[in-house]
Amino acid sequence: MTQHTDKHITIIGAGLAGALLATLLAQRGWEVDVHEMRGDPRLLGYERGRSINLALAERGRNALRQAGADDAVMAQAVMMRGRMVHFRDGRTDLQRYGRDDSEVIWSVHRGELNQVLLDIAEAAGARLHFNQRLVGADFDTRTARFADDASGGAVTEMAFRTLVGADGAGSALRKAMSASTDLGERSKFLNHAYKELEIPPASDGGFLIEPNALHIWPRGRYMCIALPNDESTFTVTLFLPNEADLENDVPGFDTVQTGADARALFDRQFPDASRLIPHLERDFDTNPTGVLGTLYLEHWHLDERAVLLGDAAHAMVPFHGQGMNCAFEDCVALARHLERSPDRAEAFSAFQRERLPNARAIQHMALENYLEMRDRVDDDDYLLQRALELR
Numbered sequence: 001m002t003q004h005t006d007k008h009i010t011i012i013g014a015g016l017a018g019a020l021l022a023t024l025l026a027q028r029g030w031e032v033d034v035h036e037m038r039g040d041p042r043l044l045g046y047e048r049g050r051s052i053n054l055a056l057a058e059r060g061r062n063a064l065r066q067a068g069a070d071d072a073v074m075a076q077a078v079m080m081r082g083r084m085v086h087f088r089d090g091r092t093d094l095q096r097y098g099r100d101d102s103e104v105i106w107s108v109h110r111g112e113l114n115q116v117l118l119d120i121a122e123a124a125g126a127r128l129h130f131n132q133r134l135v136g137a138d139f140d141t142r143t144a145r146f147a148d149d150a151s152g153g154a155v156t157e158m159a160f161r162t163l164v165g166a167d168g169a170g171s172a173l174r175k176a177m178s179a180s181t182d183l184g185e186r187s188k189f190l191n192h193a194y195k196e197l198e199i200p201p202a203s204d205g206g207f208l209i210e211p212n213a214l215h216i217w218p219r220g221r222y223m224c225i226a227l228p229n230d231e232s233t234f235t236v237t238l239f240l241p242n243e244a245d246l247e248n249d250v251p252g253f254d255t256v257q258t259g260a261d262a263r264a265l266f267d268r269q270f271p272d273a274s275r276l277i278p279h280l281e282r283d284f285d286t287n288p289t290g291v292l293g294t295l296y297l298e299h300w301h302l303d304e305r306a307v308l309l310g311d312a313a314h315a316m317v318p319f320h321g322q323g324m325n326c327a328f329e330d331c332v333a334l335a336r337h338l339e340r341s342p343d344r345a346e347a348f349s350a351f352q353r354e355r356l357p358n359a360r361a362i363q364h365m366a367l368e369n370y371l372e373m374r375d376r377v378d379d380d381d382y383l384l385q386r387a388l389e390l391r
Ligand code: FAD
Pocket: 012, 013, 014, 015, 016, 017, 018, 035, 036, 037, 038, 050, 051, 053, 054, 055, 056, 132, 133, 134, 135, 166, 167, 168, 169, 170, 171, 172, 173, 194, 237, 290, 309, 310, 311, 312, 318, 320, 321, 322, 323, 324, 325, 326, 327
């Protein structure tokens, strides 16, 4: 098996955190191998999965700047000055995030962002291995096993000194670490889920509604939001409870099961949005329904042999739009601690000490917004206010 240098590190997952961390470490002279289960999205196009676009805030941009990735990312970002609230009666109201355009957030396309970050990671010297799904790790022999799903699942073994888990909420590395040590893992799922739909461009190629805003249709215990994409589309996300509350006229994914059901709901509750989504039935029937949950871990690392970051360490509900921003901050912190301390176990402890309380605080805030929104269903003004604070 390959012999690695003292500054070698193996990252699992070339998603948002994996690609950014690979860049930051390669730029600091680390020898970085990244193993990603999917094919190269730059060749295959981005696989439609979850959350097509994301709100990028200053926390995330600051991390991108440190990797020299901010300009390339911002070239495709759409500014969101504030929330455009769509009331039941069709009125709209733009509520700015700050005094002027120095206080805004940005809508970025997950696929484009990932591709930019992969290019930058490769340019910095990181080696990217696609179709390499981590299926197991032996921490005694320091051997990781990867399956190549593109060629029938052939499994190869690879030696490692340290594995970094940037493999998302369902992290296979976390699972492997849990077999060796108790990470104190706890997950809490919400009884809400989400579905993505699309508003296409206008016939002249422009945006159909105000592009520089995050659109919200708050309706108490459920809602819809829309974020702009640079190709003049909007990604709409419908959040609904899993179970309807018919007494209080609250729909759920158990009553809204088909595209036709969804169209009827939109016509009734979001008529202005319904008119903008010609392929609502198709989108609803084809796109997966996403679950929402929070992952808590007491321990993010296994001495110097493995460490987790991003969603693999602290997945959260999206009601503050901070999961990616928080994952990017993790990358900067981990790269800094690895530079500071030659002892990797010490670096990982310091990383966890710095980042775990921050992640917990953001998870809590994201959940609080959800809980308050869910529980205060009798107060329309209050509900509206809370929904506005979601982003
Ligand atoms: P991921 O982006 O999930 O990347 C994990 C990578 O690992 C993927 O490429 C995957 O293919 C790969 N992988 C998985 N398993 C393996 C394996 N076994 N072997 C090898 N590779 C593997 N955050 C924001 O900041 N702003 C927002 O507006 C926002 N909106 C959101 C809306 C929704 C509906 C959801 C669900 C999330 C939202 N988030 C948002 C959160 C954000 O999506 C995540 O926090 C972010 O993607 C975490 O990045 P990550 O790199 O840790 O994980």
